[in-house]
Amino acid sequence: MRVKNLILGILPVLLLASCGKKQEATAKAPVFETWVTSKQNAELQFSYPVTIKGTEDVEIRPRLEGFIKDIYVDEGSVVKKGQLLFTIDAxxxxxxxxxxxxxxxxxxxxxxxxxxxxxxxxxxxxxxxxxxxxxxxxxxxxxxxxxxxxxxxxxxxxxxxxxxxASVTSPVDGVVGTITFRKGSFVSSSYVITTVANIGNVYAYFSLNEKDLNTFLKNLPGATQTEKLKNTPPIKLVLADGTEYPESGKIQTISGVVNVSTGSANFRVEFPNKAGQLRSGSSGKIIIPEQLNNVVVIPQGATFARQDKTLVYKVQGDSVVQSVVSVIPLPDGLNYAVTDGLSEGVRIVKSGVASLTNGAKITAK
CATH class of the missing domain: 1.10.287.470 (Helix hairpin bin)
Incomplete structure (x- = not known):
């Protein structure tokens, strides 16, 4: 009877100890939300600053010496080819x-x-x-x-x-730029009185260094540069105020020579400009899309940086292991496309990675 009472007395203590161990185990294995990797299609966007020019930007110079007698246009005027701009008193x-x-x-x-x-x-x-x-x-x-x-x-x-x-006319259809001289000013062929820019279509100029140029061309289908240019995707233009231009452009040419001083090649993109919204001399940036097919996409919150490397935590059983990955940011600002280090069907920690260490125990959610 005494033994029975002793067992009954010890039993609650054992139960409490068991619960404490379970709580301790639970505290050592916090819950983390996880993500199982899968492959999908994604689009990258590369942006480059551009300078916009008219398809024809013509400097207007007098062909003889004399004084400006009359000015028949104003800055910003739309003119036709052959229209009288100035007369020179010679x-x-x-x-x-x-x-x-x-x-x-x-x-x-x-x-x-x-x-x-x-x-x-x-x-x-x-x-x-x-x-x-x-x-x-x-x-x-x-x-x-x-x-x-x-x-x-x-x-x-x-x-x-x-x-x-003595009658200076416009050589092209276009828009008159800044008039640098006024009536009565002395001018000669070495003076640029103004510029007339044909902006029915405009050119946007940007450059790529030699490494990026080779990568860009390598990713385009086609055997020759001409064929590759035909296969370039539509190009978007973002204006200086951050708004997106409604018309898409097309890459027309790539310079045949890499600039020795800058190590870059120049590109020319043509944009339609029927409404005249784009002006010669303005700036912006172009967006070149690149389609990625069948790549692993992961949340940016699943990664962390160490020195110059990007890492994730792979879930292995009830613990995690650090793994180095190569990633490219996607335009949505939320996800990465993984180019190396992760395959399809791998479970990783989705968020809260800053509180983890290599080999830590977790409860996967």
Whole structure:
């Protein structure tokens, strides 16, 4: 009876001790949410700063020296090819034109005189009244007069062309840029008065270093660069204020030579600009998408950094093991595409990894 009472007395103590051990075990194995890796398709986005130019950015320079007489357009005006922009007051052109006209009239008179002389001598030479030498001399004088007339006409054409240069017209359809000189300013061919930019379509220029260029081309289908450019995806443009331009662009060219000083190659992307929203000289950034097929995608919260490496915790039974992975951030800012270090069907800790250590015991959720 005494033994029975002793057992009954000890039993509660044993039960309490057992519960305590279970609670202690539970405390040593905290619960962590886990993630089983799977493969899916994902899209990467690479951004590069760009400078935007019109498809034709033409510097407007006068072809003669003089003073700006009149300005017929304003900055930002939309102009057509051949439209008058400025007139240059160059008195020397009028003087040269009058001189050239006078020279033509004089040359014509000399031609007429020389021809009359030939016509007078020819019948006399045929009757041997005068020598053939006199006829040849008269004929040579006539040919010289004709040549002088041709020269005078050429000078007249040049004088008229010079006078026409006093009217400066737009060489292309486009938009007038900043006008750097005003009425009365002295200008010459070394001065840029303004720029006219054709912005019906625009070019966005960016560059890639040699390593990124090789990677970019390697990932595009096609045997030649021309074929690869045809297979480039539509390019997005983000403007300086952060808004996305509604039209997509297409890569047109890649420079054939890598710049020695910068080690980069230049790209040209063409964007339609029917509404005229894009202006020559503006800036932004382009977004180049790249499709990744059948890759492992994991939450960014499942990773942590150590020195220059990215790691995850793989779940093995009731403990975790650190594992190095190579990842690329996805545009959503929440996930990574894994390029190396994880295969499909692996369970990893999804969140709270900062509180874990290698080999720690957990309860997977």
């Amino acid at each position: 008195p020397s052109t009028e003087k040269d034109l009058r001189t050239a006209l006078a020279a033509v009239m004089s040359a014509k008179a000399q031609v007429n005189t020389a021809k009359l002389n030939v016509d007078r001598i020819r019948p006399l030479a045929e009757k041997n009244i005068v020598s053939g030498v006199q006829l040849s001399t008269a004929d040579n004088s006539y040919q010289t007069a004709l040549a002088n007339l041709d020269q005078a006409n050429a000078m007249l054409a040049n004088a008229r062309a010079s006078r026409s240069w």
